[in-house]
Amino acid sequence: MTIRLPDADGTLRTYEPRAEPLALTPGGGLTSRTVFAAAHVVADPYADVTPDGPAAVDWDTTLAFRRHLWSHGLGVAEAMDTAQRGMGLDWAGAAELIRRSAAEARADGGRIACGVGTDQLTAPAPTLAEVRAAYEEQLALVEECGARAVLMASRALAATATTPDDYLDVYGHLLRQAAEPVILHWLGPVFDPALHGYWGASDLDAATNVLLEVVAAHPSKVDGVKISLLDAGREIALRRRLPDGVRCYTGDDFHYPELIAGDDQGFSHALLGVFDPLGPLAAQAVRALDTAGTADARDAGGTAGFRALLDPTVELSRHLFQAPTRFYKTGVVFLAWLAGHQDHFTMIGGLQSARSLPHLTRAYELADGLGLFPDPERAEDRTKDLLALYGVTQ
Template identity: 55%
Template sequence: MVSLTLPTPDGTTEHYTLKGTPVLAPSAGGERNRIAYAAAHVVADPFADNDPWLKPAIDWDRTIAYRRHLWDLGFGVAEAMDTAQRGGGLHWAESLELIRHALEAAGPEDKIACGCGTDHLDPAGAKTLDDVIAAYEHQIAAIEKLGGKLVLMASRALTKVAKGPEDYAKVYDRLLFQVREPVLIHWLGDMFDPALKGYWGSEDLDAAMQTCLSILGDHADKVEGIKISLLDDSKEIKMRRVLPKGVTMYTGDDFNYPALIKGDEKGFSHALLGIFDVIAPVAAAALDHLAAGDTAEYDRLFAPTVPLSRHIFKAPTNFYKTGVVFMAFLNGHQDHFTMIGGQESARSTQHLAELFRLADQAGLFADPAAAAARCAAVMAVRGIAQ
């Protein structure tokens, strides 16, 4: 029996014995009936002599190895997105370098889509819509030069300078007119990034949705799909049912993904999810069962991952990256629990302990004894004697 000491909510500790059965990861090869991108994290270099709050240091070998792990499981990689701490420690210069490394590592069959935004433009320095357009164009040109597929990310600078829906239409009209290939649009809710409150020109989600749909309709030939991360399944389903022909829905809902991906009699969502970085082996197995028509096994595999995902993405949601990297450490994809920006400190010891319990119950530890030993080391540093 594998066990360790964990803190409990009442301020004491408990001797926790692992009970989960590891889910065997399938090998890629079978045809799936859903496209699934995992938004991948970056591995920090713990030996770099840098100032973590100011200058990121990335372990490129481990970072790219994790992308190969995702590709081997049949996932596409959504690169340089918020899961990679984009806009939260990872700057544009390092993001472009990350994109370059990932594109060079990807094989002919490996899907990759690259985050494109305006994060090199300080929102405080953005005065006009043309400033925002120029910032987007700079990143579009850089990524397209590398041969990357674009994910047009939501812009903090645009939120600051736009005065209404017509300003969003103007910016996206200019951008979509010039992109070389159809793109993915990313609508990120303010629970993930408070600076994006009121995106598409309204804090009312239904009104914002209508503006977004109008833009998609005007440029359906340049939009492959839209990924929405609102943590509101009813809004996603409503939008999914009225998308312009040829535009697909990619769920970014880390609370309700199993039902949204499975779908209903009127349609389903593909996936572009941060939680797939965490639960990749289980998600791969579940998606294989869905493709085979075995929805019961699909439901069984995904069910225990939902409490874990809701825990990792609990408010303040923008700190979810800490849980993502903690899981990568527990499963041996990196040798340390160090993050760029020092964000390993963004979640409490209690939060990490509950994450460990939920991940165990979901069968996510490939080597439970090793995961327990790694967790015990983190607990010890945080004052929980083993």
């Protein structure tokens, strides 16, 4: 069987789908790296909603996808930007997502970390006190649910803070009261333009120094730092400056294989949106490091097996996260539909329209080539259904 796919110039070409999926089986927890997949939410396609109204979530299917990730030994990073925080999912929806997912994690024995932000603020210019209070409200909820907190970069703080000292004050205040160590999250402007100049400096070297100052002042309260700048060299330089015991979590969806594999001076753990569609394959790759037989899991055999599995996925990841990067969620949900994790390609806020048909069909082609679809025929049929909606006949 073949399928006709559109190129960016409007021409159609013939593609022959893969006949068999990659053999990927569930397994226990990963040991050599701490790995979180930032998970998407599944919209309720039958809800009568508007693009700017409250999100309608299909809770059963959303939670089933988290169980899928846990079954492969991955942790779930909940209510992060992959779950459309600030792009369709408001704080009320995120709070319910955190409650439900944390309860599911307890029942399933899954690892979970949840995003803590300030997105309940609606005033255009909140005060620093209001930003602190918003963070506190969300931190309290996550802690009450028994999940690890991820202190997300805040648009409100970026708009309100005027100096690095404002960041030091806000983060210091939160870390002093945190019951358990948290993950600090630096999301770069490539993911969210509203976060330009975060940490009080447009210069990234200066911004890095402010972040490290926060960590150095409270090392026992920082589990790790998640870096999402799409700059491998900068991430490596930063992780080498972290205090002992503080993890570096890569959020770099362009260079993750080399960063997780590491070098003779260390490695990155992972908290990645691309591990939503790559979850089973990513887990299998990390198991090659787990079984390498050395404490740091960087011997040639383990690393070679890891890279052999994960390196070929980078082309798909770079495609999904191409500019404007913040719309990568559309491709992630599209692939979840093709893989059979949900019955429709509908997103909260109508975000399924954020990527073009050629972009989506190229994502299908790359994912199919990797063997990511448990049922390749179903993925092909669903892609043909989408093409038919756009007037493409087979």
